[in-house]
Amino acid sequence: MTAFILRRLAQSVIVMLTVALVAFALFRFVGDPIASMVGQETTLAERAEIRAALGLDDPFLVQFWNFIARAVTGDFGISYRLQQPVMELILSRLPATLELALVSGILAFVFGVGFGVYTALRRGGWASSTIMTVSLIGVSLPTFLIGVLLIWVFAVELQWLPSFGRGETVYVGDWWRTGLLTESGRASLILPAITLGLYQMTLIMRLVRAEMLEVLRTDYIKFARARGLSNRAVNFGHALKNTLVPVITITGLQMGSIIAFSIITETVFQWPGVGALFINSVRFVDVPVMAAYLMLIALVFVVINLIVDLLYYAVDPRLRVDRANARH
Amino acid sequence: MATPLLSVRDLIVEFPTRRGTLRALDRVSFDIAEGEVLGMVGESGAGKSLTGAAIIGLLEPPGRIASGEIWLRGERIDNLPREKMRRIRGRRIGMVFQDPLTSLNPLYTVAEQLIETIRTHMDVSEKEARKRAVALLDRVGIPAAARRIDDYPHHFSGGMRQRVVIALALAAEPELVIADEPTTALDVSVQAQIIDVLKEICAERGASVLLITHDMGVIAETADRVAVLYAGRLAEIGPVRDVIQNAEHPYTAGLMGSIPTLTQTAERLTQIPGAMPRLNAIPQGCAFNPRCPKVFDRCYRDQPNLIARADGRQVSCWLYDAQVKEVSHG
Numbered sequence: 281m282t283a284f285i286l287r288r289l290a291q292s293v294i295v296m297l298t299v300a301l302v303a304f305a306l307f308r309f310v311g312d313p314i315a316s317m318v319g320q321e322t323t324l325a326e327r328a329e330i331r332a333a334l335g336l337d338d339p340f341l342v343q344f345w346n347f348i349a350r351a352v353t354g355d356f357g358i359s360y361r362l363q364q365p366v367m368e369l370i371l372s373r374l375p376a377t378l379e380l381a382l383v384s385g386i387l388a389f390v391f392g393v394g395f396g397v398y399t400a401l402r403r404g405g406w407a408s409s410t411i412m413t414v415s416l417i418g419v420s421l422p423t424f425l426i427g428v429l430l431i432w433v434f435a436v437e438l439q440w441l442p443s444f445g446r447g448e449t450v451y452v453g454d455w456w457r458t459g460l461l462t463e464s465g466r467a468s469l470i471l472p473a474i475t476l477g478l479y480q481m482t483l484i485m486r487l488v489r490a491e492m493l494e495v496l497r498t499d500y501i502k503f504a505r506a507r508g509l510s511n512r513a514v515n516f517g518h519a520l521k522n523t524l525v526p527v528i529t530i531t532g533l534q535m536g537s538i539i540a541f542s543i544i545t546e547t548v549f550q551w552p553g554v555g556a557l558f559i560n561s562v563r564f565v566d567v568p569v570m571a572a573y574l575m576l577i578a579l580v581f582v583v584i585n586l587i588v589d590l591l592y593y594a595v596d597p598r599l600r601v602d603r604a605n606a607r608h
Numbered sequence: 609m610a611t612p613l614l615s616v617r618d619l620i621v622e623f624p625t626r627r628g629t630l631r632a633l634d635r636v637s638f639d640i641a642e643g644e645v646l647g648m649v650g651e652s653g654a655g656k657s658l659t660g661a662a663i664i665g666l667l668e669p670p671g672r673i674a675s676g677e678i679w680l681r682g683e684r685i686d687n688l689p690r691e692k693m694r695r696i697r698g699r700r701i702g703m704v705f706q707d708p709l710t711s712l713n714p715l716y717t718v719a720e721q722l723i724e725t726i727r728t729h730m731d732v733s734e735k736e737a738r739k740r741a742v743a744l745l746d747r748v749g750i751p752a753a754a755r756r757i758d759d760y761p762h763h764f765s766g767g768m769r770q771r772v773v774i775a776l777a778l779a780a781e782p783e784l785v786i787a788d789e790p791t792t793a794l795d796v797s798v799q800a801q802i803i804d805v806l807k808e809i810c811a812e813r814g815a816s817v818l819l820i821t822h823d824m825g826v827i828a829e830t831a832d833r834v835a836v837l838y839a840g841r842l843a844e845i846g847p848v849r850d851v852i853q854n855a856e857h858p859y860t861a862g863l864m865g866s867i868p869t870l871t872q873t874a875e876r877l878t879q880i881p882g883a884m885p886r887l888n889a890i891p892q893g894c895a896f897n898p899r900c901p902k903v904f905d906r907c908y909r910d911q912p913n914l915i916a917r918a919d920g921r922q923v924s925c926w927l928y929d930a931q932v933k934e935v936s937h938g
């Protein structure tokens with residue numbers, strides 16, 4: 281167990297270092313950081329001075345090391361565009377993205393598993409066929425189109441829900457602004473959450489369905505039926521649990537994608553999260569923000585991966601290697 | 609004669625397909641008496657597993673019982689509502705499958721699976737169920753059962769797992785146990801032990817057994833009577849000794865060619881020239897006619913039915929029609 285965790289941690293560190301290298305390369309190769317910091321009339325000598333002061337003349341490895349050392353403490357420098365510490369900017373935007381991603385993820389998981397199980401058990405029924413057909417549309421329509429369609433129907437035509445922004449937010453704790461505690465905050469969350477979660481929902485649903493059908497054909501399900509266990513016990517106690525083993529992995533990994541893909545949804549709904557921040561930073565070549573965002577997303581993926589591995593380990597006893605060898 | 613424990617009458621199982629209906633079992637009739645072990649043999653695809661599945665009510669769609677009746681101790685069970693049939697499964701009819709490596713749910717401990725089964729059928733507390741489970745495991749020969757019971761299936765070897773499967777099948781004390789090739793997937797060295805355990809426990813509980821196997825040796829040692837299935841039809845049924853030493857049906861005679869003596873047990877069924885017809889190409893008349901050394905004109909015309917012979921033997925072959933006395937349908 282400990283060896284397993286240590287190995288996974290080591291892998292995570294390697295991944296983070298690789299991403300850090302990419303993020304660092306952004307500074308060196310995308311735009312000229314000096315140009316973004318100084319005015320037109322600064323002389324070449326002055327620029328060289330600033331370069332030296334910023335350590336930009338140091339050897340590559342020294343610079344990279346300094347970058348990492350600062351990144352670990354959360355210091356990604358000052359945003360070129362907004363002239364604020366990057367970490368502060370990101371932290372102020374992060375709650376919006378996390379709330380959106382979390383709600384989308386939960387929606388995707390609950391409905392994905394629910395529909396997946398339903399369509400697997402009621403294979404051939406008209407409701408199942410309808411769900412399957414609609415889900416095809418969910419997979420094939422691009423996210424922004426779904427967002428725009430939802431806005432058009434529910435915000436413009438029906439006027440039930442707001443089409444942009446986060447609604448009213450309140451502070452919980454020192455820096456976390458939540459929209460979940462206000463009526464308008466929750467209303468504002470609905471359309472973006474559906475938009476962001478729909479694709480993952482259909483993915484999970486199709487995965488659950490395929491996996492469940494597979495499991496229902498296995499011998500241990502036949503044997504469970506032959507022992508007279510109730511349909512409920514067979515379908516949910518035995519089949520679903522085995523179905524969820526791979527589904528947990530995929531869903532967990534999808535959480536990473538949800539956060540990463542929130543860029544599009546946040547743009548469509550003008551949602552004030554880190555995705556929107558990133559898009560704007562790209563537009564203005566705001567390298568510190570871009571680099572920090574990259575590192576953040578990588579960190580999210582790595583952490584989620586770790587959690588998923590641990591969950592997997594908890595659910596599937598075959599992976600617990602302590603006494604793996606069959607004893608007689 | 610007392611009512612048999614199980615009585616299968618003119619069972620027909622069909623698979624509707626796009627290119628017509630396939631008849632996988634055709635008017636199969638047999639009885640199993642209280643406490644009797646009936647062996648069932650036949651080539652791969654003869655319909656042995658289907659017979660078991662039909663009895664326990666687990667035919668997989670589109671397979672279905674097209675006609676016929678199945679009676680369990682005088683009660684008809686082939687047309688029961690689903691929920692009623694479910695209560696019979698495990699409780700009155702237990703089933704042991706071929707592959708112990710895949711028969712157990714990998715995510716639950718042996719204890720969990722046993723206790724769930726016991727409590728599905730018996731009104732006992734968790735604690736009482738656990739006690740029974742340990743006793744069962746002990747009975748099927750799992751060493752240190754009280755400790756091993758909380759292990760997961762993958763902690764057990766193949767032979768041990770099949771013992772667990774037997775414990776599960778017998779957990780609610782069924783009257784009939786259907787064992788579908790219970791040792792085929794196992795190491796040769798443990799096959800005999802598993803058969804012994806199964807036979808012993810069923811004997812001490814008075815449970816009847818339908819033992820499906822390829823292994824004539826196992827039949828010879830274990831079964832009271834044997835039924836020979838060919839292309840979904842019964843060729844012959846009779847006491848094991850009679851059928852092995854003096855097969856009446858030409859197909860059975862061919863099979864037994866490989867077992868000259870009862871002591872030579874591990875022999876498998878030999879290949880008779882030719883192959884069993886596929887379901888969509890069963891010839892008219894007797895299904896065995898393309899391969900039969902004794903075929904005559906009537907065999908191409910009419911399908912033979914089981915004909916009662918002396919000593920409770922039955923054979924479905926026109927050679928024995930002289931003393932015409934048909935059994936089973938009417």
Ligand SMILES: Nc1ncnc2c1ncn2[C@@H]1O[C@H](COP(=O)(O)OP(=O)(O)OP(=O)(O)O)[C@@H](O)[C@H]1O
Nearest residue numbers: 623630632650651652653654655656657658659887
């Ligand atoms: N879903 C299906 N559709 C069509 N035919 C089927 C289907 N399932 C089984 N069959 C046919 O039913 C016949 C009997 O199958 P069964 O599994 O009972 O054979 P078996 O005697 O148990 O053989 P084995 O020794 O290989 O286990 C086979 O010919 C098989 O092709």
Ligand code: SF4
Nearest residue numbers: 894897900907925926
């Ligand atoms: S009925 Fe004819 S073909 Fe069939 S087994 Fe008897 S002799 Fe052979």
Ligand SMILES: [Mg+2]
Nearest residue numbers: 656657658788
């Ligand atoms: Mg079979």
